[in-house]
Amino acid sequence: MTDGALPEIRRWTAEHAAPGDVTLWAPDGLPEFRPGADLAGILAEALTADPHGLTDGDVVVLTSKVLSKTEGRIVPAPTDPEERDALRRQLVEQESVRLVARVNRTLITENRLGIVQAAAGVDGSNVETGELALLPTDPDASAAALAADLRRITGARVAVLVTDTMGRAWRTGQIDMAIGAAGMRVSVGYDGAVDRQGNELLVTDVAVADEVAAAADLVKGKLGARPVAVVRGLGHLLVDDDGNADPATSTDLAGSGSGTVAGSGSSADVPRTARDLVRDGESDLFRLGTAEALAQGRREAVPARRSVRRFSDAPVEPELLAEAVADALTAPAPHHSTPIRFVRVTGQARVRLLDALRADWERDLRADGHTGDVLARRLGRGDILRECPELIVPFVDDASGAHTYPDERRAACEVTMFTVAGGAAVQSLLVALAARGLGSCWIGSTIFAADTTRRELGVPDTWRPLGGVAVGYPAEPVPARAARPAGEAYLTIS
Ligand SMILES: Cc1cc2nc3c(=O)[nH]c(=O)nc-3n(C[C@H](O)[C@H](O)[C@H](O)COP(=O)(O)O)c2cc1C
Numbered sequence: 001m002t003d004g005a006l007p008e009i010r011r012w013t014a015e016h017a018a019p020g021d022v023t024l025w026a027p028d029g030l031p032e033f034r035p036g037a038d039l040a041g042i043l044a045e046a047l048t049a050d051p052h053g054l055t056d057g058d059v060v061v062l063t064s065k066v067l068s069k070t071e072g073r074i075v076p077a078p079t080d081p082e083e084r085d086a087l088r089r090q091l092v093e094q095e096s097v098r099l100v101a102r103v104n105r106t107l108i109t110e111n112r113l114g115i116v117q118a119a120a121g122v123d124g125s126n127v128e129t130g131e132l133a134l135l136p137t138d139p140d141a142s143a144a145a146l147a148a149d150l151r152r153i154t155g156a157r158v159a160v161l162v163t164d165t166m167g168r169a170w171r172t173g174q175i176d177m178a179i180g181a182a183g184m185r186v187s188v189g190y191d192g193a194v195d196r197q198g199n200e201l202l203v204t205d206v207a208v209a210d211e212v213a214a215a216a217d218l219v220k221g222k223l224g225a226r227p228v229a230v231v232r233g234l235g236h237l238l239v240d241d242d243g244n245a246d247p248a249t250s251t252d253l254a255g256s257g258s259g260t261v262a263g264s265g266s267s268a269d270v271p272r273t274a275r276d277l278v279r280d281g282e283s284d285l286f287r288l289g290t291a292e293a294l295a296q297g298r299r300e301a302v303p304a305r306r307s308v309r310r311f312s313d314a315p316v317e318p319e320l321l322a323e324a325v326a327d328a329l330t331a332p333a334p335h336h337s338t339p340i341r342f343v344r345v346t347g348q349a350r351v352r353l354l355d356a357l358r359a360d361w362e363r364d365l366r367a368d369g370h371t372g373d374v375l376a377r378r379l380g381r382g383d384i385l386r387e388c389p390e391l392i393v394p395f396v397d398d399a400s401g402a403h404t405y406p407d408e409r410r411a412a413c414e415v416t417m418f419t420v421a422g423g424a425a426v427q428s429l430l431v432a433l434a435a436r437g438l439g440s441c442w443i444g445s446t447i448f449a450a451d452t453t454r455r456e457l458g459v460p461d462t463w464r465p466l467g468g469v470a471v472g473y474p475a476e477p478v479p480a481r482a483a484r485p486a487g488e489a490y491l492t493i494s
Helices: 039-049 064-070 081-095 139-154 208-220 290-301 318-328 347-367 372-380 383-387 408-435 445-457
Strands: 023-025 059-063 074-076 096-103 106-111 116-118 131-133 159-168 171-182 228-232 340-345 390-397 439-443 463-465 468-472
Touching (some): 023 208, 039 228, 064 131, 064 139, 081 096, 081 106, 096 290, 139 159, 139 171, 208 228, 290 408, 318 340, 318 390, 340 347, 340 408, 347 383, 390 408, 390 445, 408 439, 408 468
Antiparallel strands (some): 023 228, 074 131, 096 106, 159 171, 390 463, 390 468, 439 468
């Protein structure tokens, strides 16, 4: 390899557009296909008998319903609308691996092939009234077999696309898309290509198989019993079994583009099955419907909170803290009161408070008999509040709405009631922080040093500290919490 030369990669030196005119037609007179029909034989005869004939570089596009019929993917169904609908639902469930969205009674699901569409492709159109059609089990394999058979019978080097009609996110209306492909590139990536103006095309990756599928529907239609179309003029897109440009059809390729489009690695990487067009759920930005995504977010909001004890240096946006506090104040509290106070402690106030808490704690530990390393280690546990980017000290104010009682018992119960309300608000704060991507850890220390805390922060005597909350962006990703059954923590007494 000399300087500047490309290593062993195939260069795709043209764009996806046809070098000349594209023509397409859909022959009339095809029979109603039934299970076991000799599809290749029937198509070969019909397509070669058509005045256009069949020639190298043609793309044969057939609606998947034809394969559903010839491959026995037709299910007998009751004609009674209610029973038919019940069976349809059962089939949709059977054909689906994942629910993506629900719109009224329509389910958008992902099927075993990774295809996301309404009702998993289960369809009652263009079949007998006592039937329902399922999608072919492996449309790429069916396309490959049909392409090989058509080539063998007719001698024409053709590609095959299998299509289905699908709705699209963000757009009304449906178009046909490729769910099976053989013998042609299904997409043409322009990564690294430069246009005439010198702009680099970074993200353009044209799904040519879907474009051809949609175009073919313009002549196939839905009602005219024309389930097959032929598209001529796209020979430059055909590839052989190894993914190389088909020499029999692609002579127009080299240098025909005004810009240069670099190939995406070796010919083995050339996308040439419909499966290559499927973006899996994990990497798709819209992997769930809006309502489903919101529901999942709500379900996960509480368990997503975990104690985070190591934070990154990234500063926490003050408005996020204020938002989380506002959310936390929606926690339930007795007597329609709002007895909770959250104090953001920063700068010298924080240093003073933590030094004073440490002094109190050290005094207690020494009184317990701890010295030396043990003492230092125990005191070190308080460092999280020094090292976290933000510290919030929650209080419950006993003068904000608590009732007074003449007897000690009820007075103590009232204190408990306000304390638990404080706990609810702090937990709400932690959940609200987690929902904003912020980690937190609730540390109990100020509860053990209430006077010191009040003195250092200069807050009223009626404010009872409920610990301290360390806040910051987690230093490492917070792992999802494993599902845990309620177990013995959940009882029913009747
Ligand atoms: C009132 C209270 C005080 C806590 N004090 C401390 C503490 O001093 N140090 C600490 O590391 N964690 C403290 N925690 C956090 C618990 O250790 C933590 O919630 C528990 O281990 C469960 O883990 P999780 O929060 O990730 O579910 C405290 C939690 C509560 C509710």
